[in-house]
Amino acid sequence: xxxxxxxxxxxxxxxxxxxxxxxxxxxxxxxxxxxxxxxxxxxxxxxxxxxxxxxxxxxxxxxxxxxxxxxxxxxxxxxxxxxxxxxxxxxxxxxxxxxxxxxxxxxxxxxxxxxxxxxxxxxxxxxxxxxxxxxxxxxxxxxxxxxxxxxxxxxxxxxxxxxxxxxxxxxxxxxxxxxxxxxxxxxxxxxxxxxxxxxxxxxxxxxxxxxxxxxxxxxxxxxxxxxxxxxxxxxxxxxxxxxxxxxxxxxxxxxxxxxxxxxxxxxxxxxxxxxxxxxxxxxxxxxxxxxxxxxxxxxxxxxxxxxxxxxxxxxxxxxxxxxxxxxxxxxxxxxxxxxxxxxxxxxxxxxxxxxxxxxxxxxxxxxxxxxxxxxxxxxxxxxxxxxxxxxxxxxxxxxxxxxxxxxxxxxxxxxxxxxxxxxxxxxxxxxxxxxxxxx
Amino acid sequence: xxxxxxxxxxxxxxxxxxxxxxxxxxxxxxxxxxxxxxxxxxxxxxxxxxxxxxxxxxxxxxxxxxxxxxxxxxxxxxxxxxxxxxxxxxxxxxxxxxxxxxxxxxxxxxxxxxxxxxxxxxxxxxxxxxxxxxxxxxxxxxxxxxxxxxxxxxxxxxxxxxxxxxxxxxxxxxxxxxxxxxxxxxxxxxxxxxxxxxxxxxxxxxxxxxxxxxxxxxxxxxxxxxxxxxxxxxxxxxxxxxxxxxxxxxxxxxxxxxxxxxxxxxxxxxxxxxxxxxxxxxxxxxxxxxxxxxxxxxxxxxxxxxxxxxxxxxxxxxxxxxxxxxxxxxxxxxxxxxxxx
Numbered sequence: 001x002x003x004x005x006x007x008x009x010x011x012x013x014x015x016x017x018x019x020x021x022x023x024x025x026x027x028x029x030x031x032x033x034x035x036x037x038x039x040x041x042x043x044x045x046x047x048x049x050x051x052x053x054x055x056x057x058x059x060x061x062x063x064x065x066x067x068x069x070x071x072x073x074x075x076x077x078x079x080x081x082x083x084x085x086x087x088x089x090x091x092x093x094x095x096x097x098x099x100x101x102x103x104x105x106x107x108x109x110x111x112x113x114x115x116x117x118x119x120x121x122x123x124x125x126x127x128x129x130x131x132x133x134x135x136x137x138x139x140x141x142x143x144x145x146x147x148x149x150x151x152x153x154x155x156x157x158x159x160x161x162x163x164x165x166x167x168x169x170x171x172x173x174x175x176x177x178x179x180x181x182x183x184x185x186x187x188x189x190x191x192x193x194x195x196x197x198x199x200x201x202x203x204x205x206x207x208x209x210x211x212x213x214x215x216x217x218x219x220x221x222x223x224x225x226x227x228x229x230x231x232x233x234x235x236x237x238x239x240x241x242x243x244x245x246x247x248x249x250x251x252x253x254x255x256x257x258x259x260x261x262x263x264x265x266x267x268x269x270x271x272x273x274x275x276x277x278x279x280x281x282x283x284x285x286x287x288x289x290x291x292x293x294x295x296x297x298x299x300x301x302x303x304x305x306x307x308x309x310x311x312x313x314x315x316x317x318x319x320x321x322x323x324x325x326x327x328x329x330x331x332x333x334x335x336x337x338x339x340x341x342x343x344x345x346x347x348x349x350x351x352x353x354x355x356x357x358x359x360x361x362x363x364x365x366x367x368x369x370x371x372x373x374x375x376x377x378x379x380x381x382x383x384x385x386x387x388x389x390x391x392x393x394x395x396x397x398x399x400x401x402x403x404x405x406x407x408x409x410x411x412x413x414x415x416x417x418x419x420x421x422x423x424x425x426x427x428x429x430x431x432x433x434x435x436x437x438x439x
Numbered sequence: 440x441x442x443x444x445x446x447x448x449x450x451x452x453x454x455x456x457x458x459x460x461x462x463x464x465x466x467x468x469x470x471x472x473x474x475x476x477x478x479x480x481x482x483x484x485x486x487x488x489x490x491x492x493x494x495x496x497x498x499x500x501x502x503x504x505x506x507x508x509x510x511x512x513x514x515x516x517x518x519x520x521x522x523x524x525x526x527x528x529x530x531x532x533x534x535x536x537x538x539x540x541x542x543x544x545x546x547x548x549x550x551x552x553x554x555x556x557x558x559x560x561x562x563x564x565x566x567x568x569x570x571x572x573x574x575x576x577x578x579x580x581x582x583x584x585x586x587x588x589x590x591x592x593x594x595x596x597x598x599x600x601x602x603x604x605x606x607x608x609x610x611x612x613x614x615x616x617x618x619x620x621x622x623x624x625x626x627x628x629x630x631x632x633x634x635x636x637x638x639x640x641x642x643x644x645x646x647x648x649x650x651x652x653x654x655x656x657x658x659x660x661x662x663x664x665x666x667x668x669x670x671x672x673x674x675x676x677x678x679x680x681x682x683x684x685x686x687x688x689x690x691x692x693x694x695x696x697x698x699x700x701x702x703x704x705x706x707x708x709x710x711x712x713x714x715x716x717x718x719x720x721x722x723x724x725x726x727x728x729x730x731x732x733x734x735x736x737x738x739x740x741x742x743x744x745x746x747x748x749x750x751x752x753x754x755x756x757x758x759x760x761x762x763x764x765x766x767x768x769x770x771x772x773x774x775x776x777x778x779x780x
Contacts, residue, residue, distance in 0.1 A: 090746075119524075266720050398526065399745070399746070402745045405744075410728075414728060417727065438747055
């Protein structure tokens with residue numbers, strides 16, 4: 001009797017200890033997930049500037065913080081990295097509106113820049129006065145500028161698009177492998193790119209498909225359209241936008257013809273697809289170059305090549321803004337200005353392949369030597385800078401991102417993975433967007 | 440019999456002493472010394488101490504509860520009656536019950552409610568049944584019993600993220616172990632993430648894997664408090680192990696089972712991490728047809744991805760009300776069970 005009680009108490013204690021440990025573990029896990037801070041200071045600077053970023057910005061990796069601290073011994077810099085954008089942005093929004101807790105410099109993703117421009121402009125310092133705004137590509141600057149001419153953030157990288165393709169698979173399928181001839185073959189229209197895909201599928205090497213996913217083709221095609229989901233006046237026009245319609249129809253012809261590997265980008269299986277070489281092409285913004293090299297590994301070396309995309313398109317890119325709540329506004333402006341200057345953007349490109357938004361940096365751009373070799377000595381910088389200069393100005397809307405994911409993650413996915421008809425997919429997306437817009 | 444009941448009740452009353460006057464405290468004060476004089480300062484201090492101290496001791500919890508639970512709860516209620524966007528918290532306009540009406544007429548809400556229920560059932564029921572069976576096995580004299588018990592707890596100790604990542608790979612449509620295994624039985628590859636029942640089953644399996652050991656340990660603790668003489672007399676009467684399990688263990692376990700059912704139901708209603716991570720990149724949608732979007736995910740999607748804070752708050756309050764209903768049903772069941780005993 002006695003022993004059984006004591007044993008049960010011991011078990012209870014064991015359970016309690018386990019629960020506590022788990023709570024601690026969970027605490028650590030979530031910490032590293034959304035707030036692992038990276039202190040790179042340590043040289044006794046008097047003013048500590050914090051930079052809030054998401055994902056990998058490459059400033060740390062390219063040694064820019066250290067360089068800046070060497071130039072300015074009274075400054076030390078601390079970067080607060082949040083891995084995921086969908087965790088990062090709501091956090092920034094609430095802090096901006098609370099007027100406290102923001103970093104001295106906050107990064108803003110291109111999908112959120114319109115929301116920032118239209119709803120948070122008064123919470124950011126006008127940086128247009130402190131820099132030579134003509135350094136930036138016109139469309140990049142326009143995205144971060146309010147109607148009355150206030151520039152709330154400075155452009156960092158952009159995502160000019162190309163097509164990355166597996167030369168070896170193209171050869172096996174009996175297709176053209178020369179990057180210039182290929183580019184000429186699909187120039188001007190994503191539908192022509194789909195036609196190449198149809199040819200590929202006729203003799204496709206076993207176990208391979210032409211593209212990774214229909215959504216990636218959709219994003220690539222939409223990235224070159226003049227109009228996305230909103231018009232210039234901020235009205236939702238997604239269901240009559242010609243850009244959306246043509247991108248949708250291209251995506252549908254990919255989804256319904258079996259030329260897609262039906263993967264979801266940035267999911268684990270997608271990474272495995274790179275490693276196993278199961279798809280022959282992927283629409284690659286400049287920032288994806290490094291990703292492909294890393295995920296494809298040794299087996300892809302010299303097999304990947306890069307050709308110009310059918311239309312000049314942009315996908316992704318970011319901005320740096322200085323919140324008015326920053327305690328060291330002057331120093332923060334100087335740092336933001338320095339980080340986004342052409343020379344620094346070129347350094348980030350050399351390390352991280354994030355493509356500069358300042359054209360004066362283009363002539364001197366040098367990709368890492370192993371990257372060039374990896375992509376069959378393709379003139380990567382030429383291809384991307386040519387694309388960058390002809391990208392149309394796109395107007396993003398406040399709910400651009402949720403609308404986009406409604407189309408790709410619901411509409412396209414239903415057609416691609418569940419065999420629904422394009423009309424059913426469109427209706428599903430429409431329903432979803434109704435929910436997003438709250439109407 | 441009575442002894443064992445006390446043993447079971449002991450930890451419970453220790454932690455749940457909040458309602459009523461703690462008997463120990465008053466007794467201790469009375470016993471500490473007779474008051475020197477009715478009107479003396481010391482005795483007044485004593486009386487004041489007796490009255491106020493308990494409040495001071497319980498205050499920290501209630502202050503924290505107020506700051507981190509009650510205020511947000513009421514604030515959420517306030518939000519749910521307004522049109523509020525995440526990007527413009529200072530621009531609120533009165534919406535009355537619009538958000539709730541909007542919710543009740545939304546297919547996504549009902550779908551999420553239904554998913555929460557089905558995933559809850561197919562994860563909780565097998566989980567508790569398996570836990571009770573495992574606990575029964577562990578209750579035998581086993582070599583290295585501590586090892587087995589610790590092993591039981593390891594799934595619970597792994598983080599949701601790690602567990603879900605592994606399961607996502609196992610359930611991968613192309614090249615996942617489970618589809619590879621199924622193909623030996625002539626079953627074609629199942630797209631676990633996109634199929635309706637398949638995805639719900641997959642999410643449930645993660646929940647089951649993580650929580651079975653935890654519940655088994657709770658059952659085990661309760662089983663060990665059952666007096667051995669009950670089993671001995673049952674054995675004398677010729678009951679085999681299965682009969683002992685049915686007629687001795689299960690009835691004795693009833694309060695514990697009720698406790699785990701309540702806890703698991705609350706957990707199932709709030710299910711969030713597993714489906715979110717199982718969904719991968721756009722996890723908050725719960726699949727292209729929202730086939731495993733739970734109420735928790737719908738709330739997260741509306742509030743933090745789409746930015747409709749008003750509607751998200753309405754979802755939060757609906758979930759709260761649903762939990763209240765579940766609690767009420769549980770209370771009724773407990774009473775009824777109590778009466779029949």
